[in-house]
């Protein structure tokens with residue numbers, strides 16, 4: 001395959017970037033009162049609405065068609081179709097990529113190696129549902145006969161971030177009497193802090209690990225098992241207080257969990273795409289079957305849209321193309337994720353793994369070095385907290401930081417009266433980033449406030465904002481399971497499209513392996529090669545730790 005960055009489409013985009021480099025968004029809006037109409041897309045199903053406003057980006061009416069040419073040249077539509085039919089597009093692991101099957105509410109057959117995966121998906125969902133209902137209605141009893149009041153999910157990466165983020169995001173839909181904790185870090189402090197908040201006899205531990213070999217998870221799981229059996233000394237304590245979610249039945253049995261209490265998933269589910277599978281058990285326990293089904297349905301609606309909508313009106317495609325436009329043609333290294341919903345506070349962390357573990361790659365699918373920037377650095381924080389922390393840099397700093405603002409439209413909850421303020425801040429920030437504030441405006445403002453000319457001159461450079469800072473705004477009708485499903489799937493498919501265009505395999509994660517391997521070597525003292533810094537640090541660690 002020819003490198004995309006040598007194609008005529010790429011070269012045309014480079015030229016286009018030079019042509020519009022000097023244009024200011026303020027002028028583009030002034031010149032086109034219909035700009036919002038031209039540059040927003042919407043997915044409305046009976047149940048949900050998700051709007052993507054991409055008008056506050058450094059684009060003209062020529063930009064998207066040029067980017068779409070590039071997407072077509074990269075074969076985005078062909079690869080998308082290959083994913084949906086279960087082809088083994090994860091080439092380094094020889095696996096299909098089928099998180100879409102997990103939420104395939106149409107039940108259309110999807111085959112891997114000639115076998116329809118849907119019956120197995122539905123069987124596990126039914127088993128999950130049955131178990132969750134028993135826990136939620138209090139009929140699943142702990143070893144001493146008490147109902148479950150605490151759930152501790154033990155997992156890391158994709159076996160933690162998705163369930164943790166969704167459970168928190170759907171706080172308003174949670175079971176009123178069950179509390180959820182997510183244990184991930186190998187630092188004993190994490191385990192300690194969580195065990196402090198639970199009662200052994202009323203606690204269910206879910207060991208979530210695709211491989212059931214991950215060091216952090218297995219260490220925490222063993223410590224939790226020891227703690228539990230020291231507190232609940234009846235015979236079948238582990239059977240009543242531990243369940244597992246894994247692809248590794250052997251590992252689960254060896255750990256001492258009854259296979260009847262294991263919820264299976266498959267190698268075609270990537271860890272960071274797994275919240276729709278049995279890895280979503282904490283979500284199901286928290287929001288119940290109807291909520292979980294809505295989450296799947298929202299994602300399925302986005303899947304259908306991604307699979308069927310023409311590329312020019314396809315939300316994940318548009319979001320991906322705009323991201324690529326900044327990464328490759330404006331050399332923007334990062335993307336800020338800015339949810340204006342406190343309940344979505346973990347979304348930036350979740351998307352960090354989804355995006356950076358997927359597209360943080362420097363090798364093409366064919367094994368050569370990539371020739372362009374690939375996946376961006378994601379970061380962010382819930383609005384309005386971010387405004388009082390790092391927005392200064394976004395407004396007046398020297399980096400170009402494209403931003404995704406995310407806002408649910410419906411004001412809900414006990415203090416819904418705050419919502420207009422929240423929304424006003426969200427819109428105001430996107431506007432301020434786009435418009436900036438000119439020297440003339442600053443001067444007029446200061447003289448209206450009665451400032452003398454000397455002071456005005458002194459402060460003018462500091463109080464001027466360049467503007468022309470790009471952002472997308474994603475508006476959801478409300479924050480509920482269905483819309484959250486739509487939102488997550490939107491980003492999953494965006495990541496997919498970008499991975500195809502960068503010609504990387506978005507579904508492996510070899511980059512995480514070296515650190516894991518060296519941690520093992522350091523622990524066992526068997527490292528073949530030790531460098532001076534590591535030696536020095538280890539010696540001091542031992543000395544200081546004993547002092």
Ligand SMILES: O=P(O)(O)OC[C@H]1O[C@](O)(CO)[C@@H](O)[C@@H]1O
Pocket residue numbers: 156157158159208209210211212213214217271272357509512
């Ligand atoms: O579910 P497992 O197998 O414990 O893996 C946990 C996480 O570790 C990784 O393999 C590497 O961080 C992730 O992809 C995965 O989500």
